[in-house]
Structure formats: structure tokens, C-alpha cells
Amino acid sequence: MVSDAPVQVAADGARSCRYSIVCGGRVMGGLELKVESSAPQTGHVHFPAHGRSDQDANHSASVVTAAERLLRDWGCTTVRVRAPRREAEELLAKLGYRSVSRIMVKELGTRPDLPPSVGARTLTQEEFEAFVRAAQAQYALSFVGRGFPLAEAEKIARSATTSLLPNGLATQGVALRCLVEQEEVVGRLWVADSGPAPEPGAYVYDVEVAEGRRGRGFGRALMLHAEQIAWDWGCRRMGLNVFEGNTVAERLYASLGYRTTLHSIARDL
Structure with missing residues (x-):
């Protein structure tokens, strides 16, 4: 080299x-x-x-x-x-090497519609703080699974969140939304107008369906809303990361037209 x-x-x-x-x-x-x-x-x-x-x-x-x-x-x-x-x-x-995750990308077509039974809105400050805590905890666990001590993994997760959301809900180029059915929050979404995927485009950082509401199509609806947001920003490509072993999410993304472009693998030196 x-x-x-x-x-x-x-x-x-x-x-x-x-x-x-x-x-x-x-x-x-x-x-x-x-x-x-x-x-x-x-x-x-x-x-x-x-x-x-x-x-x-x-x-x-x-x-x-x-x-x-x-x-x-x-x-x-x-x-x-x-x-x-x-x-x-x-x-x-x-x-x-061992498999860690993969980046999946989709070329966006026409602006999708949400199912008529659901709507979406911006997170409140209280909802945002709870969502960030949950996202940090989940991200830290992904590092613990790779052998990092918990305290170090939590530090990495906090640092990543701070760099990606320096102004919280007011951060430019970021949408933090929740999916609502009959006034009940059934899922949450974090999408940005750019991300770590090598191809330019919008990026889904986190998508979460509420406990007890999974398996009812809300994950698909959240992803459709992410595509709506990207479309309104003028982005025509969407990327995301899916961790190894999360076959439910991987199948959902594949069914929506996402394709794997890169694999992330790791090992100790």
C-alpha cells in the first residue's frame, strides 16, 4: 500500500x-x-x-x-x-473476521403514502430525551457485544449522540418523529439528510416500534415515513445500518427495496 x-x-x-x-x-x-x-x-x-x-x-x-x-x-x-x-x-x-453489520441502500421512487390508520408528528422534548437514552443504551450494547467494557461503550454512545444531535431537536438536517395510531405513540424514528453510508443521501439512524405493538406493520409504516421525509428534503437515496442477526429488520428492509452495498466485519488484533 x-x-x-x-x-x-x-x-x-x-x-x-x-x-x-x-x-x-x-x-x-x-x-x-x-x-x-x-x-x-x-x-x-x-x-x-x-x-x-x-x-x-x-x-x-x-x-x-x-x-x-x-x-x-x-x-x-x-x-x-x-x-x-x-x-x-x-x-x-x-x-x-466476524460479521458485525451491513449497510443497505435504496433508490427512492415516488413519494410513498402512510397507511390511513396512522399519522406522524415531531417528538416532544420529553419524548426526545427518552428516545435518546434508549438509543444510547442500544448503541452501547452493540459495542459491549464486540468486547468493549460497558463504561467505555456508554462513553462512545454518548459521544456519538452528542456529535450527531448537537442542538437536540433543533439540529439542522435531522427529523425525530413518532408514529401515532389513535393518539397512541406506536413507534419512533430518527432520520438525517446525510449519514455514514458511502453513497450520498438520507440516512435512518434509528427506528423503534413500541413494545407490544410489533408485528402489526408499524415498522414498515415508520420506514415509509422516513422515505417521505427524505423525499421532502430532496433526497432520492436512503441508507441504513442493520446489525448481524437482526433478520426481522433485514427482511423488512429487503421487502421495501433496500439492497446490501457494504458489509462491516471485525476482529481483535
Whole structure:
């Protein structure tokens, strides 16, 4: 790998660097290494979403092994790779990576309608605070499942929420909504006009159906409302992340036309 520029180090300690993958004098692709300030022990390797040829994809294991050496020098003890399916499958088979999640994307067509039995409104301040607490707890648990201590996982979750919602309900480019049936809140939604998916477009950060109301189509209605919001913003693409093992959500998104573009996999260094 050949660095395209010096390592970029931010004031908060985050760092990143882009590399070209060169073999026999030919540039075969590229990747980016990143470390976030909220979790400096975790290194991130990002392959481009479009992938590479089958022949080039076969070199993924050797490329990631080289990336791991660099991340160890940065002080990382865990590596997380975001890659298209071919690269991810090779790393799962050859280097012992485990699946974590996947990014799914949908090209939006016409503006959808909600079922006539439900409506939507903005969260109240009290509802927003409860929703953020629940979202932070769920996000922290995803890190605990990857081996992080609970206190550290909770710190990461709080930092992520603060950076994404610096002004709470008034944060620009964000919609925090609830789904209502007969004046009862049956679900909540957090969508933004951009996100971590590599393709530009709106992004669903969280969707939650109330306990006791699941299995009744409210998850689908929430996703349709997210698409309405994106459409009204002028976005024609929607992305989201689904964690490994959440087959109910994955099937819902697939039935709505979402397709997997990237897999996120991880292992300890």
C-alpha cells in the first residue's frame, strides 16, 4: 500500500489516511484507514462501495493484513473493515473476521403514502430525551457485544449522540418523529439528510416500534415515513445500518427495496 497523503490528525486525536493498493506497478484500488477519537483502540478499514474485480478482490486478505500492521502502530487493538461482499467473504474465510453489520441502500421512487390508520408528528422534548437514552443504551450494547467494557461503550454512545444531535431537536438536517395510531405513540424514528453510508443521501439512524405493538406493520409504516421525509428534503437515496442477526429488520428492509452495498466485519488484533 502507498499512502496518497500524510496521515491526517485532528485536534481531538482522530486520524485518517488514504492509501492506493499497488501491485506490479499497477494501481488495483484504494482504501482508507481511520481511528475515531471516541474509540481510539478501534481502527477502521474502508474499501470503496463499488468493489473491485474478482481477481483484485482475491488480494483483500494480504491488503488488510498490511493495514492491520499500520493500525497496530497507531495503537489499535481491534480492527473493523467495511467492504463489499467479495472482499468481506474472503476476510471471513481467511483471517477469522466476524460479521458485525451491513449497510443497505435504496433508490427512492415516488413519494410513498402512510397507511390511513396512522399519522406522524415531531417528538416532544420529553419524548426526545427518552428516545435518546434508549438509543444510547442500544448503541452501547452493540459495542459491549464486540468486547468493549460497558463504561467505555456508554462513553462512545454518548459521544456519538452528542456529535450527531448537537442542538437536540433543533439540529439542522435531522427529523425525530413518532408514529401515532389513535393518539397512541406506536413507534419512533430518527432520520438525517446525510449519514455514514458511502453513497450520498438520507440516512435512518434509528427506528423503534413500541413494545407490544410489533408485528402489526408499524415498522414498515415508520420506514415509509422516513422515505417521505427524505423525499421532502430532496433526497432520492436512503441508507441504513442493520446489525448481524437482526433478520426481522433485514427482511423488512429487503421487502421495501433496500439492497446490501457494504458489509462491516471485525476482529481483535
